[in-house]
Structures are given as structure tokens and as C-alpha cells.
Amino acid sequence: MAYLSIGQLARRSGVKVTTIRYYETIGLLEEPERTESGQRIFTDSDVQRLSFIRHTRDLGFPVEDVRALISLQADAEKDCASVDRIARHQLGAVRRRLTKLEALEAELKRMIAACEGGTVASCSVLAALGDHDDCLVGEHEGAELMAVPPSKRSCPYSDWRC
Amino acid sequence: MAYLSIGQLARRSGVKVTTIRYYETIGLLEEPERTESGQRIFTDSDVQRLSFIRHTRDLGFPVEDVRALISLQADAEKDCASVDRIARHQLGAVRRRLTKLEALEAELKRMIAACEGGTVASCSVLAALGDHDDCLVGEHEGAELMAVPPSKRSCPYSDWRC
């Protein structure tokens, strides 16, 4: 069994030293043993654990999901359904981001293609950014499609000069 | 020219009231006129400006880039090159995210397909998360590929019990 300093663990796991300490403070990692002088001592199982965390984070799971997965791991009797549910949820999120990014790529390509070195005044990139109408990115999830009812007058308060 | 309250502006632009005020504090939006009682007064040009900001943010540009684009817009004599550069940079970032997300989607699909309702002990989702070797997500940009030189002993300090 090899013992590792935090720096060695960082190099082996690909997780930065400061991040390892951060994971300890938020309880993702158990508090490790210490030397007499107070330096942390890690083992290969910490490399495993950190690799798991890192991989899961790289897959885009939020830290709370990582925490949930770890606790599931600890209790091997539970069924796979929770894990599956978390993974499916994540897959949905990934697909939504993917769709949005694809539209975004197309939009940027279109904008760049249209930009041919004129002045800003004639630059269609800025025009495209200001113009929602021919936007390829559909997922503006706010309320700009929420029409303002014509009954609402454009002057909000009675004492305003409109 | 119609005058708008902050709430009306929020509905028209799709940017939340609190976010509008936030944009004002960080200087993305000029300080608007006020009524005698202190309420903000906006106009259609603010709708334009906010739509621009929102669209640009939706495209994934960081706020600082939005700020840069706005200042470029203000100076119509400058050439298009800066705008083009910012957009190209953004396109690169989008493509990197896209590649990673695609690998990620494949990985998740693979994991879910392998999860067939057993117990956690036999669940391959957790196994896949712990196992880097057959991972489809290549972009672990840390140092786990940085081999630990065999010359380095695994005991970091001479006084450790290894």
C-alpha cells in the first residue's frame, strides 16, 4: 500500500490540490489521516475515489449528484434504479445543452461568414446579435414571446409623461 | 415613444427585473431616468439593448464579451475585425463544448443501456463512472495521463511509515 501526499494524489487523480482540500471541506472526501506535522496522508483508495469524482464531474453531473452516487455506492444492496434515474436525468440535460449548442454553432458560423471586414456600422455580426427574428437559437426560455396585451398601455404609471 | 417600467421592460426583453438591475450595477446598462418617486423609466432603446445582451448571453458569450461588443457598437467607425475575432473565439469554445458533450452523451447512453435493474453492486453505471479506461470522454484536461515517474518513490517524506 503506497502512501501519497496531497500533491502526489493531485498528480495521480488529475484533481488539483486546492480542489482536493475543497472536496474534503464539503464532505465529498473523508478526512484523511495526518502526519505528526499535520500533512494529509492519502492512499490508492483515495485515488480511486477522486478519479470517480472527477470522471463524474467531467460528465457534467453536479456535485450533489456525485454525492448521491457515492452514497449509493456505499450501500451495495440498493437497487440500480436510483443510479439509472440520475444518469437518465443527466442524459436529458446533456441533450438539451447539445441541441442548444448546435444551433449556437450554426448561428455563429452564419454571423462570421457574413462579416467581411467592413466597419462596425455595416457589420452583420452585431446586427445578428441584436436581431432575434432570424435567430437559429430557439431556446430563449424567457418571456420575449409572451406578447404584451394591447390592452396594457405603454405608459406604466399615471404620472409619467408619455 | 413609449415609456416602460422595469417590469414591462423585463416582459418585453425576456430579462428578469433583478437581472436588469444587476446589469445596471455592473455597467452593462446605463443608469436610466427616474420618476420623482425614484422608479426607473426605460424606453424602446432599452428593449433593444437588453435584447442584444440577452441574445449574446444566450449564445454563450461571457458578460465581458458583451461589454466589448457594446463598446464596439458605440464606435461605428471601428472595423469589423474585433467583432469577428470575438465571434470566432466564441465559435471555438462552442465547438469544444460540443465535442465534449457528444462524447458525454454516448457515454451516458452506454451506461444506461448497461444498467438493467440489478443491485448497485452489479450496476455497471457506477463501474463505468469509476473506470477511466473505457471512457469515451477524452477531454479530461488534467494530469491523469501524466505518468508518475518510477524513480519517484511512493512515500513522499522520509518520516512517513510506508
Add this chain to the structure above:
DNA sequence: TCTAATTGCTATAGTAACTGTAGGGGCAAG
């Protein structure tokens, strides 16, 4: 006209998931 509901205001704190800084101590090599 009175009142309740909505909207607005400021200021401050909280969020995620870290990263950076200050100010110190430990450890091996030349």
C-alpha cells in the same frame, strides 16, 4: 375612497464550484 395586491426600491447575503491570496511551517538537496 379605502384597501389589498402588485410592483417597485435598496441593501445584503447566498448560490455553484471552485480559485487565489496571505502568511506561515516542513522537507530534501547543494
Add this chain to the structure above:
DNA sequence: CTTGCCCCTACAGTTACTATAGCAATTAGA
């Protein structure tokens, strides 16, 4: 023994907002 790197804690900063508290203004309904 000193140079230089690694480690420690504690706290502040980051991004782009969001939430909360506590209050004032405005509007809509009875």
C-alpha cells in the same frame, strides 16, 4: 544553512446571477 518547493489554514474573490428582508409606490377591486 539556505534555497526552493511543497504543505498548512483561513479567508477573499470569481461569474452571473438569485433570494431575502424590509420598506415605499402604484394599481385594481369593492
